[in-house]
Amino acid sequence: MRVHRFYVSDLELKHDFWVHDVALLWQWNKVLRFKVGQQVILFDGHDKDRLYKLADISKTEAHLQLVTDMERVVPRRHVYLLWSLLKKDNNDHILQKCTELGVTNFVPILSERSVRTNFNMDRANKIVIEASEQCGRSNVPTVRDPIHLEKALEQYKDHVEFIVFEKGEETELKLDDSKKYGLLIGPEGGWSDTEKELFKSSGFHHIAISDHVLRAETAAVVAVSKLL
DSSP: OOOOEEEOTTSOOOSEEEEOOHHHHHIIIIISOOOTTOEEEEEOSSSOEEEEEEEEEOSSOEEEEEEEEOOOOOOSSEEEEEEEOOSTTHHHHHHHHHHHHTOOEEEEEEOTTOSOOOOOHHHHHHHHHHHHHHHTOSSOOEEOOOEEHHHHHHHHTTTOEEEEEOSSOOOOOOOOTTSEEEEEEOOTTOOOHHHHHHHHHHTOEEEOOOSSOOOHHHHHHHHHHHHO
16 A cells, blocks of 8 residues: 655654644545554655654544654755746646656746746645655755746856756766756747857856757756756
């Protein structure tokens, strides 16, 4: 039987404790129909992944007893994904799949050809938490508010090594697990000439992701896969 995982940033994962979280208990009782004796994995996103047994459960509380500590699984590289906001549900697709692949920081950007400017932060955080729970990673990526491209480049230039992923010529890049990388993914219409010149003058690495023209959400997944 599958053991379900739950991200619980506001709980102290002790050896023996009671849970009173209304939303969590509703899910355990009404959706998953947990019974006494079943096991769950709880992780706090920082330093603990623990397997617990349900010693008691009701509509208002659950008693958990520690079974064992689990081995933590975290991405081997620190990757910031800076992608131009897309339309419809394509942003959700990027958040979910790239969380599964190991992105550590999501930075939605507004570029000259962005087709969307609004972004639901609550929905985005819910997506990355659920994806982290389901894929087995021990930390949850951060998602920031949208930011204009030029401001993002200025803000992160001292923290990450930028890489532009697009069709075209490729520059040599030797990956270093100790470095932080910033992946730049453009909108459906591609980067503007001004933005391309900015990347070139800044000396950013360029990686060719495909011989074909990819949809932006596909390009994001392929780019992350190449780096992780």
